[in-house]
Amino acid sequence: MTASTKVTIDFVSTATIATGILLNFRVKMTKASRASATTDQKIQEATNPHSPVVDFGADKPLPLDSGVSLSPFRLAYQSYGELNADKSNAILICHALTGDQxxxxxxxxxGxxxxxxxxxxxxxxxxxxxxxxxxxxxxxGCLGSTGPASINPETGKPYALDLPVITIADMVRAQAMLIDHFGIKQLFAVIGGSMGGMQVLEWASSHSDRVFAAVAIATGARHSSQNIAFxxxxxxxxxxxxxxxxxxxxEAGTVPRKGLSVARMAxxxxxLSEVALxxxxxxxxQDRQNVTFGFDADFQIESYLRYQGMSFVDRFDPNAYLYMTRAMDYFDLxxxxxxRLADAFAGSKTRFCIVSFTSDWLFPTSESRTVAHALNAAGASVSFVEIESDRGHDAFLLDEPEMFSAINGFIRSAARAKGLLAQ
Amino acid sequence: MSVNTNARVDFEVIASLVKPGSRVLDVGCGDGELLELLQSAKNVDGRGVELSQKGVNESVARGLSVIQGDADSDLKYYPDSGFDYVILSQTLQATRNPKNVLTELLRIGERAIVSFPNFGHWRVRTSLALNGRMPVTKDLPYSWYDTPNIHFCTISDFVDMTREVGAEVESAVALNALGQRLGFNMPWGFWNLFGQQAVFLLKR
Known part of the structure; x- marks a missing residue:
């Protein structure tokens, strides 16, 4: 307990420092108790989420790429808007590595x-x-769908690393079963960025007749060696x-805070991009006139990263982080x-919109261009925009008007083609 | 990629050459104006390639399937005979290797439609002859050192190149400075002098 108390104090002081420089991050954490409260909430959301869930029982096992099958399993979801009578207006959003529903x-x-x-x-x-x-x-993941923090029905204990390794294709196969549950034959659109974009490409490749339009943002058809390294x-x-x-x-009642927060810092x-940083x-x-000739967070960037690392621990399960990163590493369409990437899209009738950002060095434009060229070669309908932004990979989550106008134009045009919007 | 600032009188001519419902690739589609016209007037399945990011983003915002790319280097990604028509409007003169581009157009499309400004037009000729300087006209407003038009040709030059790549001229239209069609039965030499721009429909 001594160790975790100390960590809590570190966290609070870091958060307080960060508040000073990052008013726009709306930091509310001021009490030490907050950290353990959110840890409890985090475990609660993993096993008994606020979101609605669909449980797939023994009659609906999920075949995994690793060769085993997962059963039973659960998916937690959020939905917005109304499904129309012929169930033709559904859009699936695929979230990124540390995102959620x-x-x-x-x-x-x-909050x-x-x-x-x-x-x-x-x-x-x-x-x-x-x-x-x-x-x-x-x-x-760790926000209510079956993940390493879920209880393994065979042992009554959390899966931890006993959960089979999950791939992007496995995630998509599970999502397809969720779509079946809703009685949706074809999604009007699948949209996602980064790891979400990988799911979009996987959807369009393996379930092409179930995807009318696909929007893949700041992503690639494979994870690069550099990305695997990180x-x-x-x-x-x-x-x-x-x-x-x-x-x-x-089970041990511990939290690998330091480890996960260092992972998040890296x-x-x-x-981000060098320019944005x-x-x-x-x-x-940080709150000082001179360097201290020590290893405190002298620089604002250090304080910021420490805060990012520690606050991530409060909402994310460390084992889930291992599984998510592995899923991305294994992805190679x-x-x-x-x-031959073009063969992944052979005969595709899906309309594609590919978006990249000039300063994204995690998924640089060249990765998106490779996808666009493969789609060209497959004769698919593809739009490809590169957005000028200095905000790096995270730009896809930010207010980028040019991205919005491209996606808006693409979706409206697809909606007209599908008869969801008057000509 | 489109670099002529002239009002695009060639668009109507191009549209008149395209059969309804066909598959069209517009290379150098600018902001997508021609593609949009072809979709609404001819119900084509249209795609575009454009060099400038601004043009691409505007086209996509219009709901068109357009990607960023370069006519000189990116046509190789398209499959053989993927399109009924490949259009290159007012772009040929800005490519690094026009002959290679034309060959690629005819590989990708059953037919190619190429429009270009005619450097043999009498205004251009007289400008060079009388002033002794590289012509700068209303339609070709760039100075020699900043022009994107690095490979100007005349109508006669272009006809020669179509022979070299083994293309058949199915039809051709020359437009005068007012955007009016020149008489169809006039010889190439007449068009080459009075045509301000030309539109060719080629078949491989």
């Missing part, structure tokens, strides 16, 4: 607004007055934390088609 509602753990309220909502490009918008927590750093940080307990921390750097923080010092 809370696209356009207040988050049950953090923050939905992560894509800029894009999804009444009158927004993904208009919830017009479309039935669905987002499920991915398989292997993920490996993160995983090693989690697993090196003595509190991780070989993945059995929930990953967070990859979501420099503009925001430069070499500015071309490899599934003997190295």
């Amino acid at each position: 809370h696209v356009a509602n207040v988050h049950p753990v953090t 923050k607004p939905g992560w894509w309220e800029t894009l999804v909502g009444p009158g927004k490009p993904v208009d919830t007055d017009r479309y039935f918008v669905l987002c499920s927590n991915v398989l292997g 993920h490996e750093v993160g995983r090693q940080a989690v697993m090196a934390d003595p509190e991780w307990k070989e993945g059995r921390y929930l 990953a967070h750097i990859t979501y 420099h503009r925001k923080f430069g070499r500015n010092l 071309a490899a599934e088609h003997e190295g």
